Amino acid sequence: MVAGVDSSDPARVAGIAMDFPVSDEAAFVSPPRVPPRLRRRLVESRSPSTAEEIEAKLRDADRRRQQFYERLSSKARPKMRSPSRSSSNEEDLGQRLEAKLQAAEQKRLSILAKAQMRLARLDELRQAAKIEVQMRFEKERKNLGTKVESRVQQAEENRMLIQKAYRQRRATLKERTSQSLLRRMARESKYKERVRAAIHQKRVAAEKKRLGLLEAEKKRARARVLQVRRVAKSVSHQREIERRRIKDQLEDRLQRAKRQRAEYLRQRGRLHGSVRVNLKKMHRQADLLSRKLARCWRRFLKLKGTTLTLAKAFDALKINEECVKSMPFEQLALLIESTATLETVKALLDRFESRFKLSQAFAATTSPSSWNNIDHLLKRVASPNRRGTPRTSSRSRDTKKQGSIRQAAKIPAKLSRYQVRVVLCAYMILGHPDAVFSGQGEREIALAQSAKSFVREFELLIKIILDGPMQSSDEESDPTLPRRWAFRSQLVAFDKAWCSYLNCFVVWKVKDARSLEEDLVRAACQLELSMIQTCKMTPKGDNGALTHDMKAIQKQVFYPLYE
Structure with missing residues (x-):
């Protein structure tokens, strides 16, 4: 391609001349040069592209080609030439451009065909791989199915064996439990029979003892009633005797008083002279007795006080x-x-x-x-000295009498x-x-x-x-x-x-x-139960090694209870 500017005619507009060879033999003489970007993409190890990726790449290539055409067309500048020369040059240029475009279109079609062939091969390979994978999957699935079925059958057989062994073990345990329960029930029944027999014997003995005690109590009650009656009779008899004695004494005193009065009346005339002497003596004795009585009264007021004084003290x-x-x-x-x-x-x-x-x-x-x-x-309700807890053991009548006398x-x-x-x-x-x-x-x-x-x-x-x-x-009898x-x-x-x-x-x-x-x-x-639980005492009384605190607890509990 040759480009130049004609400077012979300054009045003409400057133009650009482009020269395209008709054939591309010169271009294909040298080995084709791969762009670095494509070289990097080819060198990279990637997985096979899918149809969607290839179509996206083709669309991207078309877009880049259009951009290249637009950039290329924007660089071509018309220049002023002579009409004859310019027309010939334009025709040559058009032919060359058409040849270039046709070559490029053929190249693009060949590249597109190669890409489609490659895509077809890739699709065939993918379909073959897919079929192979499906066949391998089916085969593995069948193998796994057979393995799973065999394992399921084996597990079912093992489960049946385990259940059978479990049922046998449970039956054995149940049989042992039933036998132990039967033996225990037999022991308990024997123990209950022995306990019932012992209780019955104790009840019979207690009933006999109770009847004996009741009979003894009845005898004592009868004896006490007879004794009370005898005492009452003796007391009434003594009262009657005392009443008669007092009555006789009163009658004797009355008779003696009558005799003394008669004697006094007879001797009154003779004793008239000695009355004055006796009267003086009686006055002296009365004065002495009054002083003694006043002294005793003052002493009584000082030591004990009158009832009125005591009542006032209580009222205060x-x-x-x-x-x-x-x-x-x-x-x-x-x-x-x-x-x-x-x-x-x-x-x-x-x-x-x-x-x-x-x-x-x-x-x-x-x-x-x-x-x-x-x-x-x-x-x-009296406040006696401290006494022990009364015992309920039976005692004889003599022992009770002696104890009551001592108390x-x-x-x-x-x-x-x-x-x-x-x-x-x-x-x-x-x-x-x-x-x-x-x-x-x-x-x-x-x-x-x-x-x-x-x-x-x-x-x-x-x-x-x-x-x-x-x-x-008095409201009950008569209010008036x-x-x-x-x-x-x-x-x-x-x-x-x-x-x-x-x-x-x-x-x-x-x-x-x-x-x-x-x-x-x-x-x-x-308290004693808590001490036994704390000290961990056995029914025999053994408690092993006790700490200082446990010994102190045991001492505090036992001494107040048993001393």
């Missing part, structure tokens, strides 16, 4: 129904437990007891049965009829029943009612001492007739209310003591 303590109900429980407990309160109340109750004994001794001639013997109740020798000679703490407990029950009682049973209700009536009678007695005898209408409340009658009513309250208190105390004893026994058992 402010222990009454209204104050107790409004007073807190802790304050009431401190007031009742104080030494001054106990001494004041004891002095007043001792005075009531002495006055009641005097009144009952005075009324014993008219109504001998008016005195209520409550010594058996007072022994229950009676240890007990003080006489118990106070009105116990101070029991009297003060009535105020505590009246003011704070919820704090005193642990439940609301029949015994608690009866005790509360008896405490209320006792406190009212006691306060009424104190009021009579302080204010004197009282009068009020006045009723007089004197000290002696109110003291009898007070003692009657005290006996009722003491009886209810003893009944409640016995029940409360039993429940407390059961709670203490239960707590001791739980």
Whole structure:
């Protein structure tokens, strides 16, 4: 290709001349040169391209060729030449261009045919490979199917063998279990039979013993009843003898008094002169006795005080129904437990007891049965020394008598009829029943009612001492007739209310003591069980090596329980 510019005619426009050879022999003489980009792509080891990739590459090649044509056409510039020369040159140029274009088109078609042939070969190879892969897959699938079926059959056979062995083992275990259960049931039945026989024997022995005890108790009761009857007969006989003796003595005294009166009347005239001497002597003796009586009275006031003084001292303590109900429980407990309160109340109750004994001794001639013997109740509420837990073992009558005689020798000679703490407990029950009682049973209700009536009678007695005898209408008999409340009658009513309250208190105390004893026994058992579990003691008593803490626990548990 030759390009040049004609400068002979300056008036013409400059043009570009292009020369294309007709044949491409010169171009094909030298070996074809592969572009570096294609060389790199050929050198690279890649997997076979698919039809879509090849079509994309062909479209990319067409696009690059069009761009090359456009760039090439934009470089061709027309230049001014002579008409004759330019027309010939243009014709030659057109021919050369057409030849070039035809050669390029033929080359493109040959390349496209080669590419299509290559694609066809690649497609055939891919189809052959696909068929081969499918055949290999089918073959492997069949082989795997046969292997899986054989393994499944083998697994099924193994499973059947395992199940058979498992069933045989279970049957063996079941048979052994049934045999052991049968042996155990046989042992248990034998043990139960032995236990039943032992229990039956014990029941028979206990029944025999109970019948023997009942028979002995009946005999003792009969003997006691006979003894009581004999004692009652002897007492009534002695009373009758005493009454007759007293009656005879009174008659003798009356006869003697009559004789002395007659003798005195006869001797009155003779003794008229000596009356003055005896009168002076009697005056001196009366003066001496009055001084002695005044000295004893002053000493009594100084040491013991009158009943009015004791009642005023008790009233100063402010222990009454209204104050107790409004007073807190802790304050009431401190007031009742104080030494001054106990001494004041004891002095007043001792005075009531002495006055009641005097009144009952005075009324014993008219109504001998008016005195209520409550010594058996007072022994229950008294505060003796610490005693051991009573045993329930049977003893003979002589042993019981000796034990009772020894205990009676240890007990003080006489118990106070009105116990101070029991009297003060009535105020505590009246003011704070919820704090005193642990439940609301029949015994608690009866005790509360008896405490209320006792406190009212006691306060009424104190009021009579302080204010004197009282009068009020008796609603039960006749409202119009006045009723007089004197000290002696109110003291009898007070003692009657005290006996009722003491009886209810003893009944409640016995029940409360039993429940407390059961709670203490239960707590001791739980404590000992916890110690056994902590120290890991065996039924034989062996506990192995104990640490210092476990020994301390065992010591703290055993010494309070068994010492």
